[in-house]
Amino acid sequence: MDPKPLPADLDAAHALIQKQAVALELKDKLIEEQAHSVLELKSDRDKLDEKNIELNLTIEKLLKQLFGRKSERRIDCDGQLHFDLGEEPTPEVISALEEAICDARQIVDDAEEDKKKRRRNRSATGDRKFPEHLPRYERIVDVPEGKREGLTLIGYDEVETLEWVPADLKVRLTKYAKYVHPTDKAQGIVSPERPTGLVEWDRFDASIGVEVVAWKYFYHLPFYRQQDMFGASGWTPSRSTLQNIETAVEFALRPLAEHLQCILKQDPTVGCDDTGVLLITPAAMPDLSDHPRGKRITEVLEKAMTTGKPSIKANFWGYYASRLPVVAFDFTVSRHRDGPDDVLSDFEGNLIGDCWSGFQKIQIRSDSRITFAACWAHARRKIDECRSAFPIQVAKLESLIGNLYDVEDQCKHLTAPEQLSRRQSLSRHVLDQIEAYLSSEAMQSPKVLPKSNLGMAAAYVRRHWEALHRFTEDVSIPLDNNDCEQLMKRVATGRKNWMFKGSVAAGERAANLMTIIGSAIRNNLDVRAYLDDVLRRALSGETDWQSMTPHAWKAEHPESIRQYRDDERRQAADRKKTRRARRRTRKK
Structure with missing residues (x-):
């Protein structure tokens, strides 16, 4: 308050009160404007932070495209699953899982045996020779005449060396005979029919x-x-x-x-x-x-x-x-x-x-x-781009998608009706697991925000779920x-x-x-x-x-x-x- 003495008359008191009210109103307005400016600055900062995260993700993606691993082969990491089909699968799923594991063990054993067999074959055949149909000529390298005096030739060590001969261009001169009747000029010139050439004049x-x-x-x-x-x-x-x-x-x-x-x-x-x-x-x-x-x-x-x-x-x-x-x-x-x-x-x-x-x-x-x-490869690619920010969620989703590929690999040798049956039982079971995980707490806010890169990747999968599900309806549709x-x-x-x-x-x-x-x-x-x-x-x-x-x-x-x-x-x-x-x- 103003330290000056308060006015004694009523009009002066009213004027002072009105002046103070106007001052308080201006102060409240100033505080409101400052609060609004702070909120705007905070909003701008949040947008800049979001933009910064987005740009960093873009840089990371571009660096991966330029210098990263080009293969999309999945690498095991935290949260990786191995052909897991859920906690309470149906008897049909359990039977298929056991069959898949037995087949997988047989495949691994066969691969190891093939590897040993190839090694034995390489050792038995020794150095590979060039194909027999390639033309060959001989060049004999002998010991100088002065050094072979009194020696007997017992044979040669043969060494095959492959040579490159540049392309040999040739000009083919084709002569088409021309005949004319000695007396009847009306017959004109008689010549054999010429084949159609690649270009004019058959050049x-x-x-x-x-x-x-x-x-x-x-x-x-x-x-x-x-x-x-x-x-x-x-x-x-x-x-x-x-x-x-x-x-x-x-x-x-x-x-x-x-x-x-x-x-x-x-x-x-x-x-x-x-x-x-x-x-x-x-x-x-x-x-x-x-x-x-x-x-x-x-x-x-x-x-x-x-x-x-x-x-x-x-x-x-x-x-x-x-x-x-x-x-x-x-x-x-x-x-x-x-x-x-x-x-x-x-x-x-x-x-x-x-x-x-x-x-x-x-x-x-x-x-x-x-x-x-x-x-599905496009969907998995979008999820994989989020690995650095959401390693656990990405590992879980990619493991489940990997199970889809495992099912395809397992039934590749089956007939079309059998493949379709496996897709409609096993693949749909895995799809149900993917759908459940996308709706789980691990994929919801605040752990995964809707505008984050994983949130948008998950939205992509949900948005196109029917089209991603379509391979289970027709055996001719590949997974990717x-x-x-x-x-x-x-x-x-x-x-x-x-x-x-x-x-x-x-x-x-x-x-x-x-x-x-x-x-x-x-x-x-x-x-x-x-x-x-x-x-x-x-x-x-x-x-x-x-x-x-x-x-x-x-x-x-x-x-x-x-x-x-x-x-x-x-x-x-x-x-x-x-x-x-x-x-x-x-x-x-």
């Missing part, structure tokens, strides 16, 4: 086209590196020449690529994945009047040309048949749903992929002709889409080398050629031998595309099967099977 043999295409889409060598490869053999073509040769090969084999795509759509389940690629913006709009996707392409290109963008992000799509040995690729100018919708316009079955909105709603757009199934994801590595490796596509036509040519080469690789074929044969047959006018599919051609040309690829895949599958079997035999 390049089919073998050159095979090398250009195989080098680019099998060995991932761009044209400027191919110039060096051909230059080492004495001929240096221009890049435009190599481009024309690729165009000619694709034109001849385009019906084969379309036929392979038709075969793929006969499979009950198709996997789909995509990846981006740069497409150079054209200086002028190409003629798209006859193109089935002309409207969409025109919209994207016009927008890029109007805004002055030098390039746009186009898309390659990969399609992987779950049962039939074929793959297919498609090219679009954007990541728009018209890609899968067009390719699968006459497909009836299941589509498995990530939970992109275009895949989720394909069932509605196709009038239930296509059923979408979600990929990893095979198709592996297929897309071919695009990623190629993109790293040839960098971009120069036009829409170039992207579509690449998709067709990768369809043919990708299907040949899936069948473990010698890509060069396969391309050479089917290209020559196509140029000769043959149209029996079914006999030219890789799986049909494989049966007629067993000598062109890359047996070592079959062995590698079998050995990798055996290692995975043994690793999972060892995990199943452990105690909790």
